[in-house]
Amino acid sequence: MRLKGFFFILVLLLLAIGGFFFYLIGKLLPLYFYIAEGLVLFTLIYLIIFYRKIVKPLNTIASGMELLREQDFSSRLSQVGQMEADKVVNVFNRMMDQLKNERLRLREQNHFLDLLISASPMGVVIMTLDSEVSQLNPMAVRMMGVSLEEALGKKLTDIDSPLALGLAMIVKGQTDTIRLNDSNIYKCTHSSFIDRGFQHPFFLIESLTDEVMKAEKKAYEKVIRMIAHEVNNTTAGITSTLDTVEQALSDSEGMEDICDVMRVCTERCFSMSRFITRFADVVKIPEPHLITANLNDIAFTCKRFMEGMCNDRHIRLRFECDEDLNDVKLDPALFEQVLVNIIKNAAESIGQDGEILIRTMLPAAIEVIDNGPGITKETEAKLFSPFFSTKPNGQGIGLIFIREVLTRHGCSFSLRTYSDGLTRFRILFP
The missing domain is CATH 1.20.5 (Single alpha-helices involved in coiled-coils or other helix-helix interfaces)
Structure with a gap:
């Protein structure tokens, strides 16, 4: 029971004693009766003073403890007119001011860090204690080539991204360089930070491609x-x-x-x-002269141009277009040459009797898909390297030309064989 409850019980007992004396008014001498009633009245007055000096300050302090428990740092306690209690109230109010300022500072700091991580040119991947992805900044999403929903709550090994698989191989506390099949090169660091007493792992991804x-x-x-x-x-x-x-x-x-x-x-x-x-x-590749063009028209032109070569190899060349595709800024002559080279490489990879699909997608993307033998993991790491070729008589300049032109267009691109066995050359326009 609280102190306030005991106080009211005491008051009730005193009132009961006063009533009892009033009941005995005819049996006691008047002098003793008045003395007893005076003592009761004095005690009641003293209890009122006691309540104001002791119980009320204690209730005020208890209210302060409740504010702390609810983490309401904006409220303050009023002074109660009792010197010792007012000292406690002043200390409490100063503490609340400090807690409020500290919370505000931490909130502003966290907001700044969130903005900094979001706008950072480096990829940031934060993991949970169970080694699952809990947060990715926009640059990490772009580098991995997956959507945010496809990565959150998953282990790195379960994400369909070569970069995620590379990150999973990095030992904590080490920094490694990862070269992917889209000519991108990343410097990746595996480290950790302490939050609420626990170490949370995270990855920093710095692009070294340029x-x-x-x-x-x-x-x-x-x-x-x-x-x-x-x-x-x-x-x-x-x-x-x-x-x-x-x-x-x-x-x-x-x-x-x-x-x-x-x-x-x-x-x-x-x-x-x-x-x-x-x-x-x-x-001597010229700088692209960018104009607004329809990607479907360019893809269809390249498809018609390469049909003869594919027919000679008994390769079916198909085209699927998205009619709602947005126009893009590109150099038609250079991009047509890039697309022709990609289709030619796909046909040479198949050899005889296969299928190539050219597909455009929203908002502005194009894929060349073939059902050839695919690309091995060892070969993926060497793609787009100068003078590297898997062809017996290849010079290793085709993919270099493609890389140079697409990079100057500001496109992101990738070439790899997926889990369904199909090889995709994917180009995304900015």
Whole structure:
């Protein structure tokens, strides 16, 4: 029972005693009766003072404890006119001010951190204690290539994203570099922070794609220019000499075989020159002239252009378009060349007897899907690397050209074989 209850019980007892004395008014001497009644009245007055000095301050302090329990830091206690109790009230009010200011500071801090994480150019993935994804910022969603609903509440190994699988392999406290099949390179850090006494793991994902691509391009541009210069100068001199010798020997008898050898050597020089020129053309890709264009029309044109090659290989080439597709900004000439290269690569991957589907999707995306043998995990990590090719006679410049053009268009893209066995080259416009 609370102190206030005991106080009222005491008051009732005193009133009962006073009533009892009033009942005995005829049996006691008047002097004793008045003395007893005076004592009762004095006690009641004292109890009122006691209530104001002791019980009321205690009730005020109890109300303060209730405010603390409800975490209502905006309310304050009023002074009760009792010196010791007012000291407690003043300390309590100062404490409430500090708690309110601290809560406001933490709220502002958390809001700032939320804005910072949301606008960060780095991907942030926060995990629960059960190693499930609890939060992703917009950049992490974009890097993973999945929707927020597809990732929240799942383990990294259960998310259909190469980047998520790469993150799952990073040991806590370490930083690794992950190169994906869409030419993107990420520096990923696995760390943790303490919240309410527990360590929550999180991942920081920093894109190194632009820096690495610039360094690669600068390196292979220099190599290609040097090789092209040396090869073209050398072959020019050789072909000129071979032509001169061939003309001099053509009038002589018995020199037909030697002249044939001269012509073969000349043709090989021209082939080498054309070979190195193709590499040089990659370096000289023009800046795209962006105009508003309909992606369905461009895809249909490329489909009609590649039908002949696919028919020769008994490959069925289909086209599915979304009529509500938005117009996009692109360079039609460059993008058509990109799309033709993608379809050609898909057809060469299939070889004979297969199917290729070109599909456009909202809001602005296009896919080239084939049912070829697929891409191995080892090969995925090397795609879009300079001069890498899986073809016996490939030069490794097709995907480099595609990467350069799509990057200059600001597109995100990926090439990989999915769990259904189909290989998809997916291009998303900004």
